[in-house]
Amino acid sequence: MSERTLVLVKPDGVSRGLVGEVISRIERKGLKLAALELRNVERSVAEQHYAEHASKPFFESLLEFITSGPVAAMVVEGDNAIAAFRQLAGVTNPVQAANGSIRGDFAIEVQYNIVHGSDSTESAKREIDLWFPGV
Numbered sequence: 001m002s003e004r005t006l007v008l009v010k011p012d013g014v015s016r017g018l019v020g021e022v023i024s025r026i027e028r029k030g031l032k033l034a035a036l037e038l039r040n041v042e043r044s045v046a047e048q049h050y051a052e053h054a055s056k057p058f059f060e061s062l063l064e065f066i067t068s069g070p071v072a073a074m075v076v077e078g079d080n081a082i083a084a085f086r087q088l089a090g091v092t093n094p095v096q097a098a099n100g101s102i103r104g105d106f107a108i109e110v111q112y113n114i115v116h117g118s119d120s121t122e123s124a125k126r127e128i129d130l131w132f133p134g135v
């Protein structure tokens with residue numbers, strides 16, 4: 001079933017020049033871009049985006065990181081797009097992420113794990129409404 005997911009190339013991925021690599025993997029998988037924009041993240045957007053982690057010890061450093069430079073935000077669509085992109089990304093901690101995944105291939109520290117992808121249909125709807133209202 002076709003669905004949509006919110007993907008971010010985080011500031012580490014943008015500064016390392018990995019936007020094209022991430023988009024290439026998305027497109028080679030057969031997923032499509034429905035929206036794409038490079039933008040600086042306002043703190044209020046970051047807080048809403050990561051609201052589920054507000055009580056975690058890493059919340060403040062996560063907000064600082066995600067607002068530290070531009071991100072490439074995109075809406076990606078296709079069959080099972082949410083799970084398909086999470087598979088492309090690999091698990092949260094890059095040390096455990098499989099080789100061949102984005103995190104497994106390009107990252108080593110949990111905070112600097114290159115990409116974000118929505119984790120459920122509810123999260124995807126909430127995040128797309130936050131990042132791309134009206135899309």
Ligand code: RTP
Nearest residue numbers: 058062091092110111112113115116117118119
């Ligand atoms: P994301 O939301 O960014 O797609 O990543 P995720 O679902 O795989 O992981 P999640 O549990 O939602 O965590 C969000 C982001 O917080 C950072 N993190 N830091 N220092 C830590 O222990 C820690 N744990 C998580 C990561 O950047 C993670 O992607």
Ligand code: MG
Nearest residue numbers: 116117118119
């Ligand atoms: Mg998450």
